[in-house]
Amino acid sequence: MLINIVLNGKKITREIEPDLLLIDFVRKEGCFSVKRGCETSNCGLCTVFLNDKPVLSCSLLAARADGQQVTTLEGLQEEAAEFGAFIADQGAEQCGFCNPGFIMNALALFRENPEPGEEEIKEYLAGNLCRCSGYEGQLRGILNFLAWKKDKKRGVSL
Amino acid sequence: MKIVNQPLRKKDAMQLVTGQPVYMDDIAPANCLVVKLLRSPHANAIVTSINTAIAAKVPGIEAIYTWEDVDQDARRFTCAGQTYPEPSPYDRLLLDRHVRFVGDPVAIVAGETEKAVDKALSLIKVQYEILEPILDFHQSLDNKILIHPEDNWESLCPVGADNKRNLCAHDECGAGDIEAVLADCDVVIDRVYHTKAVQQTMMETFRTFCTIDTYGRLNVVSSTQIVFHCRRIIANALHIPQTKIRVSKPRIGGGFGAKQTSITEIYPAFVTWMTKKPSKLIFSREESMIASTPRHEMEVHVRVGAMNDGKIRAIDVYTLSNTGAYGEHGPTTVGLSGHKSIPLYRTESYRFVSDVVYTNRMSAGAYRGYGATQGLFAVESAVNELAAKLDIDPIELREMNIAREGDMMPAYYDSWNTSSALDRCLKRVREMSRWDEKYPVRDMGNGKVRSLGIGMSMQGSSIPFVDVGSATLKVNDDGFYTLIIGSADMGTGCDTVLAQIAAEVLECEYDDVTVFGADTDVSPYDSGSYASSTTYLTGKAVEICAQKLRGKICALGAQLLGCSADEVVFDGRCVTRTQPAADGKNSIALADIATASMCGNSVALEETVTKSSPVSPPPYMVGVAEVEVDLLTGQAEVIEFNAVVDCGTPINPNLARVQAEGGILQGIGMALMENITYTPEGRVVENSLMQYKIPSRVDIGHIHVEFESSYEGTGPFGAKSIGEVVINTPGPAIAHAIYNATGHRYYELPITPEQIVMPEK
Incomplete structure (x- = not known):
């Protein structure tokens, strides 16, 4: 079947098998940041945006994205680097394999709720598993990033 | 120290957080054959017939291999990444006619697409002679059912x-x-503990x-901690010379010991060697749960x-370990259950006896802690329990x-305790956890109680007289350095930590050291990470x-x-004469030396050093868990975990801390x-992340x-290890806290809400 997708801002038309999953579609298009960590929608590694909302691309048919906008970390490089630097400053990226999905979902959180509290952060990101970090370093990175954002907004120079 | 002991960013950090394609499946050629394995549905069986004719006709199928393609009398091998x-x-054989656990490979299928391979897998017809399995490790020793009756089974070392x-x-x-010392003691705690075959779940x-x-x-590119061992294992499995094999690793998405065993390498290696076509094998999460290399189940008496008065005089440990269908890491993990638990204490006498038995379960392997975790939970x-009995804090x-x-530590291979801050760790954790105020338990007045529990831990730092660590350093144009290693950064940050050590000694900028690893064709030999x-x-x-490179x-x-x-000194930037020269030519910059080394020069500006250690200095740790238990539902949650670690000098405090947090x-x-x-029937129930629940961020307080x-003194800048010691304290500390909350002692992990509400009498 033929589908039209706006992938990271670029309109593409592709002939696909009807049972192709979105994760396999975007990886085939070179979006290798999207990772598979399980087959049961538990790990959050494959998170992408469908029309700016985070979804698990392992649980969505590519055909369902027909006519819609799909964004992966490849399309959010600036934001990823800006926020990711705070994770890196904690050493909390560790093996890095869960990072793209985690960062996608964190960016979705910041868009939805620019000043989330600790419990809101934990709850929103509960579906993003990480086996290396124990989550503490990720939390420190997020809180530091939010504080930096807040200061920046206030026009405070660091 | 300018660079060592600094919380520098990992060298690969920004690449990882921006999602760059640096892992195995990101860089595999697009035309790789897809390799999958047909697995046994039986725990113990002999393949009597296998028909692949129909499956082979599926369009796109390149090859199907069964035991008939593998010499059953050839020399066997192990997939454990250990020194030869x-x-x-x-x-093991690549494919064995005798299958020994549910999930043991029966056939290898390679094809152009995953769909074709899946279809072929469903069309292979196998008939089995089903044998009675041994699933309970208590029943294995001297059972009439033999897991490995074959005559070409081989044990290379005197491990009993x-x-x-x-x-x-x-x-x-x-x-x-x-026995005499125990008989003379006022109190003897005599208990049996049980831990299960938990998964690394990278x-x-x-x-x-x-x-x-x-x-x-x-050319093998694998997510592995052990490139050099992999080369030998593949050669042993395929019966081809090591000359024909190169193994390298890209970035690794976590290991925790799982990738210290060659779980996948041998299958695509065989396919590519036979077909001369590129191939790849990627385990599903289900395969990683049912046919991998989890922690050894142990029963520790x-x-x-x-x-x-509280003086501990003797510790006696007997460990029964379940290695499953194959013996990967079986003889070595068990040793740590005694040798890295008993030496925490000064005793007059100790004894440590162990048996490791085969069963028809998936093979166990290496998992962070490597047996110490199980032994420390028990000891x-x-x-x-002794403290409670003696009524001593x-x-x-x-x-x-x-x-x-x-101290001399008899149970730690008669070694001296050369560096220990364990006493300071205990003192500090008492303050951090507000022990004096919170121990043992507080009723929160809402059906919940909060309680504390404690555990100590030790590990080693390398295997003495066995492990080999190596480094090559060379000077390049402009005076920057390349560090080439054979150890594997699996997210731990060893590329960074090792570059920090090099930069500190060379007095250069951290960014002036680039790191390459690990590749058997290029790296100096290293046992692996x-x-x-x-x-x-x-x-x-x-x-x-x-240091040697400075000399050059x-x-x-x-x-x-x-x-x-x-007559010269080197300050990291220039080589300078100690006494002024008559011609005024007193100093030359490193960049100029590097440039000169590339013209008419006979001094190689590179150095390789290999190191083994006669000792394995233990890092130490104390952990205190604060657990909130809902007495009505049995829900137990760790709201605080306070830990103090002695890893010697933390080379990178950020990375050491994250190691500790993640391990905890x-x-x-x-x-x-x-x-x-x-x-x-011997099938693993928890075969997905749906059933096998690893902690998410809402399952932990702080x-x-x-x-x-x-x-x-024997470590670089005073450092010891950090990676494994950190996983061992939660087991005993949490079991202790739950006892303080409920009055019931638990001798088996995990401690589930059901067991808390309805404890076995």
Whole structure:
């Protein structure tokens, strides 16, 4: 079947098998940041945006994205680097394999709720598993990033 | 120190957080054949017939291999990544007619697409002669059912193995008359503890791709901690010379010991060697749960004898370990259950006896902690019970009895305790956890109670007289350095830590050291990243290597300045004469030396150093869990975990801390939620992340880690290991806290809400 997708801002038309999953579609298009960590929608590694909302691309048919906008970390490089630097400053990226999905979902959180509290952060990101970090370093990175954002907004120079 | 002990960013950090394609499946050629395995549905069976004719007709299928393609009388091998001759028995074939657990491979299928391969897998017809399995490890030793009856089973090392008894290893050691001392004690705690075959659950599953290179050699790119061992294992499995094989690793999506065993490599290696076409095998999460290399299930019988005044006099440990269908890491993991638990205490006498047995379950393997985790759960739990029986504060009891710096540790292979801040760790954790105020339990008035519990831990730093750490350093144009290593950064940050050590010695900027690793064709030999060896051992090799390279820079610099090497000094930027020269040519910049080394030069500006250690200095740790237990539902949650670690000098405090935080949460998972159960037929029930629950970020309150550093003279800049010691305290600390909350002692992990509400009598 033929589908039209706006992938990271670029309109593409592709002939696909009807049972192709979105994760396999975007990886085939070179979006290798999207990772598979399980087959049961538990790990959050494959998170992408469908029309700016985070979804698990392992649980969505590519055909369902027909006519819609799909964004992966490849399309959010600036934001990823800006926020990711705070994770890196904690050493909390560790093996890095869960990072793209985690960062996608964190960016979705910041868009939805620019000043989330600790419990809101934990709850929103509960579906993003990480086996290396124990989550503490990720939390420190997020809180530091939010504080930096807040200061920046206030026009405070660091 | 300018660079060592600084919280620098990992060298690969920004690439990882921006999602760059650096992992195995991101860089595998697009035309790789997809390789998958047909797995046995039976726990113990002989393949009587296998029909692949129909499956082979599926369009796109390239090859199907069965036991008929593998010489059943050929030499067997082990998939354990260990130094040759491996203590793990040679008990595997690439494909064995005798399948020994549910999930054991029966056929290898390679095809152009995943769909074609899946279809072919469903069309292979196999008939089995089903044999009675042994699933309970208590029933294995001297059972009439033999897991490995074959005559070409082989044990290369004297580990007490005997396949005709289902015995993978047996050992006994001790000091003093244990029975006499125990009989003379006022109190003896005598308990049996049980831990299960929990999974490492790294986020990237097992995976490998293979190609044939320019020279017709097999080029293996794998998510592995052990490139050099992999090369030998593949050669053993395929019965081809090692000359024909190159193994390298890209970025690894986590390992935790799982990738210290060659789980996937041999299958695509075989496919590519036979077909000469690129191929890849990526395990599904299900395969990673049912046919991998989890922690050894162990039953640990502990007897701790003490006097009424709190003096611990003797510790007796007997461990029964379940290695499953194959013996990977079986003979070695069990040793740590005694040798890295008993030496925490000064005792008059100890005894440690162990048996490792085969069963028809998936093979166990290496998992962070490597047997120490199981032993420390048992011994530390017994010491907590002893404290209660003697009515002595558990921290005070430990302060009375711990081994201290300068002690001889008989149970730790008769080694000296050369560096220990364990006493300071205990003191600090008492303050951090507000022990005096909160211990043992507080009623929160809402049906919930909050309680504290404690556990101590030790590990080693490399395997003495065995592990090899190596480093090559070379000077490039402009005077920057390349550090080439054979150890594997699996997210731990060893590339960064090793570069910090090099930069400190070379007095250069951290960014002036680039790192390459690991590739068997390029890297100097290194055993690999396991056994808590990389920072301590490879780190020491880097330190010595950098010092030697300084000597070479001075030699060439002096030559260019027209003097001898003992007349110059190097400050990281320039080689300078100690006495002013008559011609005024006093100094030459490193960049100029580097440039000169590339023209008319006979001094190689590079150095390789290999290091082994006669000792394995233990890092130490104390952990205190604060657990909130809902007495109505049995829900137990760790709201605070306070830990103090002595890893010697933390080379990178950020990375050391994250190692500790991550290890602690893995330990919490093992204590409270990660469970492995089998059906009566021998099938793993928890075969996905849906059933096998690892902690998410809402399952934990906060983890606080601090360091109390001793200085280990044999380590680089005083460092010891950090990677494994950190997983061992949650088990005993949480079991202790739950006892303080409920009054019921738990001798098995995990401790589930059901068991808390309805404890076995």
